[in-house]
Amino acid sequence: MEVLDKVFVPEQVEEKWTSKWLNDCCFDKTVDDTKESFCILMPPPNVTGVLHMGHLLNQTLQDVFVRQARHCNKCATWIPGTDHAGISLQIKVEKELIEKAISPREIGRDKFLEHAKAWRDKHGGIILSQLKSFGVSCDFKNQVYTLDASYSRGVLTAFVELYERGYIYRGKRMVNWCPKTLTALSDEEVIMKPQKSKLYYVRYEIMERPGAFIEISTTRPETIMGDVAVAVNPGDERYKNLVGLHCKRPLNEAEIPIIADDAVVRDFGTGALKITPAHDSVDLAIGQRHNLPIIDILNADGTLNALAGREFAGLDRFTAREKTVEKLQAIGTLTKIEEYENNIGFSERGDVPIEPRLSEQWFLKYPKIDEAKRAVSEGFIKFYPKHWEKTYLHWLDNIQDWCISRQLWWGHRIPVWYKKNSARSDSNNWHVSVDGPSDVENWEQDEDVLDTWASSWIWPFGVFGWPDREKMGKEHFQYFYPTSILVTGPDIIFFWVARMIIAGLEFIGPKKKSLNSEEIKERIPFKSVYFTGIIRDKIGRKMSKSLGNSPEPLDLIAKYGADGLRFGILLSAVSGQDLIFNEDNLKLGRNFCNKLWNAFRFSRINRTYRPYTKISLANIVAGISVKDLDIDDHAILLNLIKFCSTFEEQVERFEINAAVNSISSFFWNEYCSWYVEASKARLKGGNKTVSAVHDIVMRQLLLLLNPFIPFITDELWNMGESDQHSMQNVYCETSKDLRLAFSILGLDETSTDVVAKLKEFLNLSRRLISQSQELKERTSLLICPKNETARRVLDGYIPKLQKLVGMEKIDFTSEILQFSSVQTPLGTVYLHVERINSVEEKKKLTWEIEKLSKLIRLNEIQLSNKEFFSRAPAHIIEGTKRMLRENTIKRDELRKILSTMG
RNA sequence: GGGGAAUUAGCUCAGUUGGUUAGAGCAUCAGCAUGACACGCUGGGGGUCACUGGUUCGAAUCCAGUAUUUCCCACCA
Numbered sequence: 021m022e023v024l025d026k027v028f029v030p031e032q033v034e035e036k037w038t039s040k041w042l043n044d045c046c047f048d049k050t051v052d053d054t055k056e057s058f059c060i061l062m063p064p065p066n067v068t069g070v071l072h073m074g075h076l077l078n079q080t081l082q083d084v085f086v087r088q089a090r091h092c093n094k095c096a097t098w099i100p101g102t103d104h105a106g107i108s109l110q111i112k113v114e115k116e117l118i119e120k121a122i123s124p125r126e127i128g129r130d131k132f133l134e135h136a137k138a139w140r141d142k143h144g145g146i147i148l149s150q151l152k153s154f155g156v157s158c159d160f161k162n163q164v165y166t167l168d169a170s171y172s173r174g175v176l177t178a179f180v181e182l183y184e185r186g187y188i189y190r191g192k193r194m195v196n197w198c199p200k201t202l203t204a205l206s207d208e209e210v211i212m213k214p215q216k217s218k219l220y221y222v223r224y225e226i227m228e229r230p231g232a233f234i235e236i237s238t239t240r241p242e243t244i245m246g247d248v249a250v251a252v253n254p255g256d257e258r259y260k261n262l263v264g265l266h267c268k269r270p271l272n273e274a275e276i277p278i279i280a281d282d283a284v285v286r287d288f289g290t291g292a293l294k295i296t297p298a299h300d301s302v303d304l305a306i307g308q309r310h311n312l313p314i315i316d317i318l319n320a321d322g323t324l325n326a327l328a329g330r331e332f333a334g335l336d337r338f339t340a341r342e343k344t345v346e347k348l349q350a351i352g353t354l355t356k357i358e359e360y361e362n363n364i365g366f367s368e369r370g371d372v373p374i375e376p377r378l379s380e381q382w383f384l385k386y387p388k389i390d391e392a393k394r395a396v397s398e399g400f401i402k403f404y405p406k407h408w409e410k411t412y413l414h415w416l417d418n419i420q421d422w423c424i425s426r427q428l429w430w431g432h433r434i435p436v437w438y439k440k441n442s443a444r445s446d447s448n449n450w451h452v453s454v455d456g457p458s459d460v461e462n463w464e465q466d467e468d469v470l471d472t473w474a475s476s477w478i479w480p481f482g483v484f485g486w487p488d489r490e491k492m493g494k495e496h497f498q499y500f501y502p503t504s505i506l507v508t509g510p511d512i513i514f515f516w517v518a519r520m521i522i523a524g525l526e527f528i529g530p531k532k533k534s535l536n537s538e539e540i541k542e543r544i545p546f547k548s549v550y551f552t553g554i555i556r557d558k559i560g561r562k563m564s565k566s567l568g569n570s571p572e573p574l575d576l577i578a579k580y581g582a583d584g585l586r587f588g589i590l591l592s593a594v595s596g597q598d599l600i601f602n603e604d605n606l607k608l609g610r611n612f613c614n615k616l617w618n619a620f621r622f623s624r625i626n627r628t629y630r631p632y633t634k635i636s637l638a639n640i641v642a643g644i645s646v647k648d649l650d651i652d653d654h655a656i657l658l659n660l661i662k663f664c665s666t667f668e669e670q671v672e673r674f675e676i677n678a679a680v681n682s683i684s685s686f687f688w689n690e691y692c693s694w695y696v697e698a699s700k701a702r703l704k705g706g707n708k709t710v711s712a713v714h715d716i717v718m719r720q721l722l723l724l725l726n727p728f729i730p731f732i733t734d735e736l737w738n739m740g741e742s743d744q745h746s747m748q749n750v751y752c753e754t755s756k757d758l759r760l761a762f763s764i765l766g767l768d769e770t771s772t773d774v775v776a777k778l779k780e781f782l783n784l785s786r787r788l789i790s791q792s793q794e795l796k797e798r799t800s801l802l803i804c805p806k807n808e809t810a811r812r813v814l815d816g817y818i819p820k821l822q823k824l825v826g827m828e829k830i831d832f833t834s835e836i837l838q839f840s841s842v843q844t845p846l847g848t849v850y851l852h853v854e855r856i857n858s859v860e861e862k863k864k865l866t867w868e869i870e871k872l873s874k875l876i877r878l879n880e881i882q883l884s885n886k887e888f889f890s891r892a893p894a895h896i897i898e899g900t901k902r903m904l905r906e907n908t909i910k911r912d913e914l915r916k917i918l919s920t921m922g
Numbered sequence: 923g924g925g926g927a928a929u930u931a932g933c934u935c936a937g938u939u940g941g942u943u944a945g946a947g948c949a950u951c952a953g954c955a956u957g958a959c960a961c962g963c964u965g966g967g968g969g970u971c972a973c974u975g976g977u978u979c980g981a982a983u984c985c986a987g988u989a990u991u992u993c994c995c996a997c998c999a
Contacts, residue, residue: 026959212996219999238999288998302997362999376997407926411994414925418995510994558933560992584961591947594935597927598992602934604948611961622958681936681946692959700957783965790953790965826956826964875943887979892941896980899942907943 024624024739028617030581033735037746038152046746047157049097051496058089058096059500061480061546062158063508063516064166066105067144068112071573073555073563073601074509075147076154077593080586081552081676082507083156087727088671089504091752097500098157099483100148101164104140106472107201107369110430113139129429129467136430150574155582155730157748164483166475167432170491174482175475176435176454178527179424183452185531187385188424190447194301195423197377199322199337200370203427204381206471207420208514210365210374217364219289221356222348224250224267227275234259234267234278235355237289239362240299241348242340245272245328246317249295251306254280256291270353271344272329281306301376314378322375337375380445382425382434382468388525389416391535395521400541402548404674408510415514424474431469438464477519480545481528501528505548513551520545550674553598563601576606583729584610590680590728612684613732616725619692620736623703623714631741632719637753640715641761648709650702651816654771656695657762660717662772663690665755667724683724691717694779698820723752774813777845781814785825785849788842792851800829802837805847814846836913838920843910865918872911879904 041047051057060082065075082098089096113136114124124132148163164171182188195204220241223233234250247269252259263280283306284293297307298316307314317328324332324340331347332340348354365374386392393416395401396409403409425434437457442449451457456465478486480503485491492498502524508517524545525535535543555563563570576585588609592599663686670679695717702710726733726747738744753761785801792799805811811832814821818830829852839850879900882888889897 024958027961028959236999240999283997285998293999296999300997300999302999305997363996405927410926414995513994554993592934597935600934602948605934607961608947611959614961615959618959618962620958625958678936685946693963696958697963704957787965823956826954871943879942882979885979889979891979896941903942 024621028614034731037731047159049159052095055095057499058094059503060086060098062100064101064103065147067102067140068105068108071147071150072570079156084727090748093751100158104167106431110428132429171482174478174486175432177487178478187387192380194376197375198367198370200372204423206423209368212363215364217360219358219360223353227266235290236292236294241344243296243299246296246298246315247294248312249277249279251279251281251284251293251295253284253286256286279310381423384422384424391525392522395540395544404550424471425468428469434466434468436466473515477523502544503546506546507550510551555601580606580610583613583732594677632737633741640712643712645709651771652698653713654768655775658772659690661755661758781844781846784842784844788851800852802833802850804833810846869914872907876907
């Protein structure tokens with residue numbers, strides 16, 4: 021047989037299997053109509069993305085799910101891809117160009133796109149290839165990129181369809197404008213951040229009453245030049261007599277009206293609000309209600325324009341703020357400045373405060389909102405953990421139209437053409453189609469591109485070639501849709517998850533205004549959504565590149581092995597909770613792999629090797645001689661069934677962390693610590709039945725562990741075999757299958773109970789021994805069995821006990837002796853050493869007696885309660901009675917011992 | 923302002939529909955080269971289950987309230 025190293029060395033095994041899997045096309049998409057389909061779509065990482073801990077968690081979970089499906093005899097595929105990352109990539113490329121002293125805007129759209137493509141070709145594939153070394157089993161040959169020709173057609177088709185169905189419109193509205201990236205953003209891309217600002221109080225002189233003022237408060241004095249009115253609440257007594265009068269705008273002086281509007285909050289500031297319709301959405305609404313003009317004093321880049329007056333034109337908005345404050349102070353209208361904390365919206369990618377800006381954009385009025393709610397609330401799509409449903413439904417309840425146009429170059433250009441030299445605002449001059457007008461020379465295409473999320477929202481069917489029927493057939497859309505499970509972070513529940521659901525409901529199947537339950541079920545993009553937690557560092561901060569608190573994943577693979585890393589991450593991944601990253605857990609993962617390696621190594625010692633590749637469960641079971649099975653064999657096989665059933669339930673509920681813990685604990689405690697130790701002598705003696713039992717357990721463990729730690733399990737599975745094949749498609753027997761397979765063995769169901777008692781017996785005996793000062797060789801154990809059954813069990817177990825307890829001499833007695841002792845479920849154990857009458861010993865005994873007395877008292881109180889008898893279930897009453905009995909005996913015995921100590 | 927989640931040992935977390943004396947791993951302490959494994963083995967110590975009430979024969983578990991932490995949503999300038 022092969023000699024295995026004492027320590028598992030991941031590198032050799034990992035490299036070997038990574039290339040083997042790919043060469044053998046293990047993960048290629050296949051279709052087998054006789055099997056159930058299983059499909060996961062990888063949330064496409066941004067081409068600008070750098071592999072981080074979050075990816076590892078996310079990808080490991082997906083890999084576990086897809087590999088488990090393969091072991092369940094499903095036809096499973098996992099489709100990877102990348103996202104072109106609109107703004108994010110455009111920013112990166114612009115920065116690079118500026119560093120090379122090239123002005124992005126000057127070189128023009130086409131040249132810029134060349135640079136962007138080059139950047140993408142250079143960096144875009146890195147993340148997926150890094151994932152290869154992590155063992156992810158996705159179909160790398162089938163990668164989809166959101167700017168692929170086929171996928172792009174899907175994106176544009178979706179736009180055109182929605183336009184034709186009346187959901188997309190163009191309009192001049194207040195949008196979130198990013199002055200840094202010079203584009204409109206959706207509401208979801210605005211991040212609110214609390215800021216330390218200042219609240220400025222400014223007096224505007226009343227025109228009709230010189231010398232009298234109305235005082236407003238504002239955080240944005242630089243917009244005063246855009247003021248067109250001052251508004252107060254109509255119910256506000258303080259200002260009632262001013263409504264209808266006029267006041268003087270103090271900067272860029274002009275006469276503006278004082279109006280009354282319900283939107284003004286009386287008890288904020290002075291209760292008087294300056295109205296700047298061009299730069300605030302509330303102000304715009306008020307302005308429209310009162311037919312006020314709009315004075316836009318800002319340029320796209322956040323600098324002030326000519327309408328702000330010569331003094332301020334050209335200044336940046338923040339410089340202008342300081343300048344206006346100085347000016348207001350100088351003319352004596354600034355009365356007060358207060359420190360003030362408020363929430364300011366920041367651009368997600370540009371990370372500068374956004375500017376509410378009136379501009380002409382494309383908007384989507386979401387279709388199928390009601391159906392999208394029902395899809396989740398009626399359980400067609402299940403969320404894990406369930407509580408995210410609330411967040412999802414709340415968003416849909418308050419949904420706003422989606423601004424989908426972006427003033428960028430990188431992305432899907434909006435498929436709308438305008439007749440040259442005609443008014444763009446007139447829809448009669450529009451051409452909306454995927455391919456464009458035939459007389460394209462008479463038209464000019466809209467310059468903008470679509471929001472990145474307006475491309476990734478068709479991911480679940482776009483990757484199958486939608487809307488191209490032929491391609492969808494080739495890609496087996498019918499077979500795989502709806503996909504099985506989506507694994508993603510709750511941070512993109514609105515950006516992506518909800519929108520994919522809406523897209524599926526709208527585009528899959530024939531055009532329909534509303535859908536019944538059956539139709540919803542057919543159209544949903546996935547059946548389950550598993551939301552992962554966010555990985556945080558030891559002090560609870562989100563792991564990010566900018567904070568520098570995220571370890572380099574590839575370094576971690578080098579340190580702990582890919583398997584160890586995967587296992588370690590899953591150990592911390594409590595479902596539905598953020599997880600604190602702890603490198604100690606990776607050590608545990610590595611240790612686990614090493615333990616598995618050595619358990620395998622041990623089960624092979626002194627045996628001719630038989631690779632599992634060649635033997636089925638039935639074959640191993642057939643090699644068992646029933647009469648050779650002892651109580652531990654019975655118990656481990658029964659416990660294996662029990663553990664598998666628990667494991668299956670946990671997997672069913674997506675409690676992956678719990679499942680990992682179960683498997684780890686069964687392997688380590690039940691198998692290694694107990695069964696391996698208890699069967700050592702027989703295994704060494706060449707007992708074939710014992711080897712078979714080891715094989716059964718190891719085989720099952722390897723099958724169950726393969727999805728979590730694929731490298732080491734494939735290696736062990738194929739150990740010694742010259743023609744090696746991944747175990748990924750080997751059917752993994754369920755607990756039911758096991759029970760059936762073991763039925764010919766006539767397993768004794770009581771064995772697990774007996775073994776549990778033996779374990780307790782052993783533990784208590786070990787404790788007794790370790791507490792003794794005497795050397796083991798000079799002592800012996802004396803056992804006074806509780807009853808005949810216990811006597812029989814122990815009698816047959818003496819040779820094993822000698823090993824397990826590490827003591828040669830173990831005898832039976834039927835007397836009560838004056839040695840150190842312990843009560844066990846099988847009887848009393850005495851350590852054959854004279855008791856040392858130390859003060860500590862007595863103290864300890866007294867303490868134990870007291871503790872027992874307390875318990876006894878509690879039991880007595882409970883048992884003397886009539887209500888307890890009438891209401892508690894029988895087994896609880898019995899248990900309490902038994903406890904009282906046993907504790908009393910124990911206490912009495914301890915008292916006896918104490919009394920002999922004098 | 924509205925909503926979600928969390929609070930159990932020094933740390934990270936389990937604890938199923940209330941039920942026998944609240945568990946695990948790490949860390950810590952003591953011991954061990956015992957036939958796979960020191961990335962290991964054996965044993966010990968360590969908790970008023972955030973707080974206050976309530977329901978119940980019985981509460982870490984259910985209910986109400988309080989506190990702290992955290993996330994999301996929201997147009998009071």
